[in-house]
Amino acid sequence: MSGSIQKMIQQSFGAGDAHNGSNPKVSGSIREHLSPLKLFVQAKKDINIGFGEIAKYVADGHEFLATLNDELGIIDPSDRVLVAAFRDKVRGIRDVLARDHMKCVFFGRTSNGKSTVINAMLQEKILPSGLGHTTNCFLQVEGSKSGDSYLTTEGSTVRQNVGSVQQLANALNGESLDHNALEKKFFHKVSEKLSTPNVFILNNRWDASANEPESMEMVRKQHLERNIAFLVDELKVYSSRAKAEERVFFVSAREVLDTRIRKLRGDNQSGVYVEGYQGRYFEFEDFERKFEKCLSETAVKTKFQQHCERGYEIVQNVLDVMDKTFQGASNLRKSKQADRDEHSDKLEFTKQQMAILTDEVKHRIEQLVEQVECQVTQALSEEIRRLNVLVMEYERPFHPDPALLNVYKKELHTYVEKGLGSNLKARLNVPLQCSVETSQKEMVSRLAQLIPEQLQTQMQNALPRNHFEPLYRLNCDSLCGDFQEDLEFRFSLGITALVNRFLGPRRATHPLFGQSPVPRPLSSTPATPGERAFAGDDTLTPLRIPAEDYLAIVSKLALLSPTSQTAVGVLALAGLVIRAVGWRVIVVSLGAYGLVYAYERMTWTSKAKEKTFKKQYVRHASSKLKLIVELTSSNCSHQVQQELSGTFARLGHLVDEVVTDIEADISRLDVCIAEAEEATEQARILKNQASFLKARLEQFSQKYLHQDE
Numbered sequence: 001m002s003g004s005i006q007k008m009i010q011q012s013f014g015a016g017d018a019h020n021g022s023n024p025k026v027s028g029s030i031r032e033h034l035s036p037l038k039l040f041v042q043a044k045k046d047i048n049i050g051f052g053e054i055a056k057y058v059a060d061g062h063e064f065l066a067t068l069n070d071e072l073g074i075i076d077p078s079d080r081v082l083v084a085a086f087r088d089k090v091r092g093i094r095d096v097l098a099r100d101h102m103k104c105v106f107f108g109r110t111s112n113g114k115s116t117v118i119n120a121m122l123q124e125k126i127l128p129s130g131l132g133h134t135t136n137c138f139l140q141v142e143g144s145k146s147g148d149s150y151l152t153t154e155g156s157t158v159r160q161n162v163g164s165v166q167q168l169a170n171a172l173n174g175e176s177l178d179h180n181a182l183e184k185k186f187f188h189k190v191s192e193k194l195s196t197p198n199v200f201i202l203n204n205r206w207d208a209s210a211n212e213p214e215s216m217e218m219v220r221k222q223h224l225e226r227n228i229a230f231l232v233d234e235l236k237v238y239s240s241r242a243k244a245e246e247r248v249f250f251v252s253a254r255e256v257l258d259t260r261i262r263k264l265r266g267d268n269q270s271g272v273y274v275e276g277y278q279g280r281y282f283e284f285e286d287f288e289r290k291f292e293k294c295l296s297e298t299a300v301k302t303k304f305q306q307h308c309e310r311g312y313e314i315v316q317n318v319l320d321v322m323d324k325t326f327q328g329a330s331n332l333r334k335s336k337q338a339d340r341d342e343h344s345d346k347l348e349f350t351k352q353q354m355a356i357l358t359d360e361v362k363h364r365i366e367q368l369v370e371q372v373e374c375q376v377t378q379a380l381s382e383e384i385r386r387l388n389v390l391v392m393e394y395e396r397p398f399h400p401d402p403a404l405l406n407v408y409k410k411e412l413h414t415y416v417e418k419g420l421g422s423n424l425k426a427r428l429n430v431p432l433q434c435s436v437e438t439s440q441k442e443m444v445s446r447l448a449q450l451i452p453e454q455l456q457t458q459m460q461n462a463l464p465r466n467h468f469e470p471l472y473r474l475n476c477d478s479l480c481g482d483f484q485e486d487l488e489f490r491f492s493l494g495i496t497a498l499v500n501r502f503l504g505p506r507r508a509t510h511p512l513f514g515q516s517p518v519p520r521p522l523s524s525t526p527a528t529p530g531e532r533a534f535a536g537d538d539t540l541t542p543l544r545i546p547a548e549d550y551l552a553i554v555s556k557l558a559l560l561s562p563t564s565q566t567a568v569g570v571l572a573l574a575g576l577v578i579r580a581v582g583w584r585v586i587v588v589s590l591g592a593y594g595l596v597y598a599y600e601r602m603t604w605t606s607k608a609k610e611k612t613f614k615k616q617y618v619r620h621a622s623s624k625l626k627l628i629v630e631l632t633s634s635n636c637s638h639q640v641q642q643e644l645s646g647t648f649a650r651l652g653h654l655v656d657e658v659v660t661d662i663e664a665d666i667s668r669l670d671v672c673i674a675e676a677e678e679a680t681e682q683a684r685i686l687k688n689q690a691s692f693l694k695a696r697l698e699q700f701s702q703k704y705l706h707q708d709e
Helices: 036-067 075-097 114-122 162-168 187-193 206-211 213-234 241-245 254-264 277-385 387-392 402-451 453-462 493-502 547-559 564-582 582-604 608-629 630-706
Strands: 003-008 101-106 199-205 248-250
Touching: 036 630, 075 241, 075 277, 101 114, 114 199, 114 254, 114 608, 199 213, 199 254, 199 582, 206 213, 206 277, 213 241, 213 248, 248 277, 254 277, 277 387, 277 630, 387 402, 387 608, 402 453, 402 630, 453 630, 564 582, 608 630
Parallel strands: 199 248
Antiparallel strands: 003 101
16 A cells, blocks of 8 residues: 655655764765755745745835826826735745645555554654555545654544554554545656656565575665666666666665664663664665655755746846836836926026116106107197197087086186197007006017917907007196186277387386286186196286285375376376477377277177187186196006006016916926935835845845755
8 A cells, every 4th residue: 555754854864873984975065065855944944034025016016006196197007906916926936835745655566664654753652564554545644743753534523542553553453444545546647747756666575585695685786676667767766777776775674663763762772683673774764865865856846946937037037127117207207307397497588688688678657658758748839839729629609697607617627638639649659558558568569479379369359459649638627717807998009008019018017106007807717726827818817915015005096186296297298299399280180199099999799709818818718828838748658658558567467377277287207206206216215125135036046946056
């Protein structure tokens, strides 16, 4: 029948304590420092540590990829899914590596000593063996972490006394076990099931041939040749006869078991042994060492090589993803940095050009303001000089009655203001509009270079919808409100008129009275309070005479009479003239003088009064309007300045929006660059970790898997 043994990878069984001899066939390597099973334990420890680091690395990589902003376009979403799948695969590999079992199976004919070999290797008689004991089932022996010995049967978890295995596995026992476990296997089936099985052939009970020493070597050689042929030619598990020869042993398991049991009991080792015992014992120990070495090496290769290669592949794939991420983040950072530099240059250029343009526009507005002031001053001065024509064209009915005269003056104020305004508009509006619109177009053309095409249409909205029309605020009603007309008849050849004509109104004094003329009565139109009186024409300006002076003048007028000295002088002068020229000339002259007086008196009609009124009004209004020429020109230039400044401010607001957008773009680019730099740095770290893990796996492979190559 057959049996099986399964040992925990932490347990080392082998030659151990009884003998310190070494097998000359064992080659020297790193395994010289560790026993094969301890080497397996160390390999498992190393690969578990390595896969722990791989698991952490893959988890860090997955977390890193999960934190990346998809809008950056650094990675493909499929890469994130791929790394997540690797995380699950690494977890599964670690679960497999956590298992601590490896198996070896003993095949052979019934009663050939398989159980005895196992007992000898375990240095204790655990499996039933000996005369009349034949194993009729599969037995599985495992090391226990707790150190307690117990037995469990298939399909049950009840722990039984380990001694009951003597009855359960005995072929003479009448109990019926699982018939599937009693079936015999054949070597060829094993060779078909396993691709490259590690087969050891033990020629047991070799102590029986010690009684025939003359034929023992011949039989040994015959068995060796057959076994080598079986391994090389029939099973084809070894390629060379030398390797196959190292897997054939001639032993006596019963002798080894007895020796080791006596040693454990402390019995004397001396006794009667069959000839060749020492050689068989050493060969059994050689088998144990080679078996242990083969078991550990095979376990390392079969258990760890595939996982090592898979781990290497996973790390390489994650490395490829990280390299792709690194390249994507680096390219993104370079691209965004170039965009940021471009935006920064554009921002700096826009600010510089805006500052230059602001100075130019300011200077242009100042020039235009001065030009407008000159134009308005010139035009208004010409209109003031032509005010007589405008006033004379006023055709409202005139009546000297004070009540009607007040209405006439108010309407005349309005007429003059409208007329002057219309004339100024006709003279100035077109050139001013051309100047303003030309300046506005220059602003648009210059600022269009600083504004993107998609915002060009908004520039037209910033321009005024209507043409520029300045307002001329003359306000003649208030300006000429202090006008005081003088409609009394005055003879042109009168003494006062002649004196004024020859001496001038400012220097004229009464030749007879030695005083200025008596002030004319005040007009019925009240003067506007607070208005400044115009002193350019004494005939139009009322004299402000104190009350005491007024009484003195009245007293002098009362004293004037033919008896006064002045009258006497006049009469004397008249007499002299009469005597000199004759009375006829005097009479004719007086007659002519009287006719002239009568003519003027008769022609002093409402029409003449209207004409005189208009002349007086023209003189008064002209003098008043001259005072506001500078104010009016400043007002118009200020309107032009406000119009152009407002237009430039609205256009500048568009530039400010562009600057704000550029600054916002720069801020977003800074954030994107920072994220790209962080992603680049993290990807670089993960790439370096992948290189370290690859080197570690290569070192593990070289140390444990390809050490003999």
